[in-house]
Amino acid sequence: MEARLDGKVILITGATQGLGETIADLAAKSGAAGLMLTGRDATRGNAVAERLSQAGVETEFLAADLADADAPEKLVSTCLARFGRIDGLANVAALTDRASFLDADIDMWTRLFDVNARAPFFLMQHAIKAMRERKQGGSIVNILSMNAHCGTPELAVYSATKGALATLTRNAANAHRWDRIRVNGINVGWTLTPAEKVMQAETLGHGEGWVKEAEESLPFGRLLVPEDIANLTVFMLSDAGGPMTGALVDQEQWVVGVNK
Incomplete structure (x- = not known):
């Protein structure tokens, strides 16, 4: 079955750039009747929504910061008001700030959990x-x-x-399988996104040649x-995914548990 x-x-959260925008593009190409997009950058978000609308897919954008506790309810309510229903949710947005056991502070802990765990939980709810x-x-x-398995120190x-969020994914899948609501997750490996390019080249100081070195x-x-x-996201959102639920797929070229 084709993933339609x-x-x-x-x-779709985090849809103003990178992975979220790419998922939105593919969802549109795969026949979605409506897309509800969100992200913090209103200028970029409105541009994505306008582009997809001009391509023939009804698209709504609502700027939102997922650190705001009210954001999840507003997003789902706006989706229901515009389209009358919600058939799928892709929780893409996340903060990737680095901190180890030795340098993390309470503010960073709270900020990352608010956006990366609390917001997806209430969006799912x-x-x-x-x-x-x-x-x-x-x-x-x-x-x-892939860092959900353990993660690097920083x-x-x-x-x-x-x-x-991995545990919540399986918990939701188990709790709502009899409602025929499928909940799955993707453990994403090292991905060449716009944010990763900035992180590696500028923030971490690896320079412009980091991609070639990494890929080798x-x-x-x-x-x-x-x-x-x-x-993979569109496949899981589509009926082609069948009754699969509670799956956490490692989308990576290293195998967990094997010495590299």
Whole structure:
């Protein structure tokens, strides 16, 4: 079965750039009837929404900071007001600030958990309530990270947020399988996103040549790209995913548990 989203309304967070924007593009190409997009950058978000609307897909953008406790309910309510339903949710947005056990502080801990774990939880809560009321099922995909398995030392707090969301993914899948709501997650590996380019080249000071050096060290000779994750996300959101639920897929070229 082809991974199609014909007739479905999908809410996507972090959709103003990178992975979230790529998922929105593929969802539109896959026949989505409506897209509810969000992100912090209103200028970029409105541009994405206008581009997809001109391509023939009804698209709504609402600027929101997921650190705001009211944001999840506002997003789902806006989606329901515009489209009358929600068939799928892709929790893509996340903060990737680095902090280890030795340098993390309470403010960073709170900020990362608010955006990376609390916001997806309540987005799922409101989406699930709407899906149950409609009694037509639905699908949720949470973008996680390979760091959820353990994480590198400088990503201790970030890794913990993704570990929490991994558990919530399975908990929601178990709780709502009889509602025919599928909940799955993708443990994303090292991906060449715009944010990662800035992080590696500028923030971490590796310079412009970091991509070539990184790719030479990888089994398949390249980093993942947003299109790789978007393909799997749309598959999981679509009916092609069948009754699969509670799955946490490692989308990476290293195998967990094997000595590299």
